[in-house]
Amino acid sequence: MKNSRLIMFGLGFISYLAASLIIMSYENVKNHTTINHLIFEEFNLTYFNKTKFKNYTILPNHQLKGWSYAESVKLFQQLEEVEKTLSLKDWIAEGGMTADVPEVFASFRHFYDPTMPAGKRYMHDIPCGPLMSLAGYLHGLVEIDHVEWAIEGDRTLPKDDPYNHEFCWENGKEMMKDAFEIDNEEIRIELAAGAWRALGETLHMIADNGCPSHVRDDAHPAPAGYSKYFGDPDPYEELVFEKLSSSLANFAKGPADPNLASAISGKKKIFDVAHELAVHTNKNYFTNQTISGQTFLGKDITPIAHPYYVYDSPKLNLIEYDPDHYFYYNNVGGRTVKQCTEVSYVFTKLKLGSFRGYPHLDASCVESQAKALLPDIMVAGKKAIELFIPHIVLEISNADKSQISGIVRHITDDEYKDEIKYNGEVKIIRIDDKYKKLGESVVTANKGTFEGSISAEEGERVYAEISVGGIVIKSEPFAIVKPDDFPFESVKIFVEFEYPKYLNKNLEYYGHEICSYQGSNDADQAFFPGQQGARYGGTFSKGVFSGQYKEPFSKQHKGNVSVTLNSDFSSVVSVTANYDDGITDMNDFIVVLSSVELSNIPVLTKDPTYMYEYRIEGSAAQACLKSVSLKLKCKNQDKVYDLKSQTVKVERIIVRFD
């Protein structure tokens, strides 16, 4: 009895030691920092071509003080958190390393099998047998896949649990948002450092999704001497990160799979980017232990790893074979990729019928795969950075020689759904017409709006600029002009609609069915406020033309207009106009108080001696109409017809100053 107790205790003791030894054998600190650097460099070469980043400058060498680990370690108790000052790009690279720390804990969470149903995409390979399950229990939950872990961390744990993923994507975005909103420079820097590190940890996941063994459930612990239970080392993981690390930069410059690039370009969520890459890698690439299909000579090959769950693609019999060199090739997005070989001198000599030795990846296959996969990782990684950086637009609403005001506008998207309201310094920089800097001052933004005093001269231009964690965002230049620089005192507003429908007491009417339009061809159109538009007289001040209806015939016609122009008068920013016919004998109907709101109308003619005309036509005009309310009252019928604004099609908008 005493002996059996001792045996049970000893078994438990040994179980733990065996499990720990096996898990600790995961040597998964690799050169992810190199890949993260490469992704950022690729992003840095092209980001400014994106509309979103038109006025952005990312400073790769901007120094930020934040928190990281002293070095990579295997276990939690070895962790030593230290303060580091690194550049923006080095924080992203740092995340490539910290994602793997502590190594034992991380190794369980770095697999994603896209062929499995959601929630079951974590590692199932041999190491998840009874022994490893026990080890996993001791070291933490293992039923979590890499994409989930990298994006949200473990949802079953509290967010601030020490065993949860502090620098996951979602927390990183929150840190980025806070960095924009906090009005404390020291904390802003720390938040930004954390945000870039979190991005780096996500890029680690992206790189793993471009690594066949990580998306084909091929665990590769490669514990020296324990290959009986865990297989031999994975040639791809071993060679890519150690032997080929100096070649990765060259590989990364190669062409990406155009179909993958196209699919990823339209993604709006990091999950979709990560999943797309994982599907692509899983479907097109073998690992050393997941080769399956029928060889050229008809031998059926069963994968070494999880033979009970065989992937549908690729298959030896469905890809190309080079009988002279015994290599299997496939075409992945226009790149010829050497997937595996069955070349073996011993089996060639033996002449064993259809068997030439087990197919495997040699160094040349690994190199061929890496050459194709690295550019694909670059595509997905660049997209991840694009989604991670919020879309902020600086706009100067108004500026004169002594005052300036504007907004720091956050354009929300699928990743950043809550509006970021910037707090902090806004630099105001004075420039001449050749962008030569003339001076600068600082105003303060509070919850996304800024105003303050400046000292500028007429003829100069100013732009606003904010800087958060190495991201510099500028506004468009705004011209400082005299009030009388705008030479016009009247404006005509004209909007034309096609195929209008009207409502009266919930009944719908076509144009030819109402008032004097009956039987007229003109019934296919409607106009605001009438066929000739409406002319308003007024004055221009601080970027806004304000006026009243300018009546040539009757004082009973009424209306007001407000037109905001941009700083160099190259476009109408917004128009608000209303109009009321009052009483008239000239038509069979009158226009009852109606209104229109318009925006973003580009200039067509800009001649200070003659007129400024802003005009937009066709399908593009629709986006310029913010709202319309047009009411026609038929005199004979005493009915009011409302233009059915929900379905109205805009044909033409004209705003003409003369």
Add this chain to the structure above:
Amino acid sequence: MERFNLYILGIVTAFFLHMIIGGSCFEQEPTKPDDNSADVKKINESAQQIEEIFVNADTSALKSILTDAALPQYGVYLPQIITVMNDFGTAIKSRKLIAATQHYAEFSYTAEGKEYSFALAQQDDGTWKLMRF
């Protein structure tokens, strides 16, 4: 139930011992991200030993130079492989080490005008064994 509790107690005891002993040991030898610690000397020594076993057609030693994972793959063909051991041993005299990492090494060699390769994996005793040939 009592036996199960003892089993768990054993695990927990080992865990805490590991926390104390393991932690202090690893602090002195942290893993470095760029540490390519391939032991080329050991790899070449093992390759030489493998060559000699094949050249001498030492059938009794053949199993001992295969990794545990390679053994079931090649085991069924061992009677046939024995017949070409000397050929293979002679062929790999022209070997060149083309890749080596902490756990993996790959050699290329030429035989009868064609290029072939074989791979070794590191073992727990520091030696290297054939994982593919």
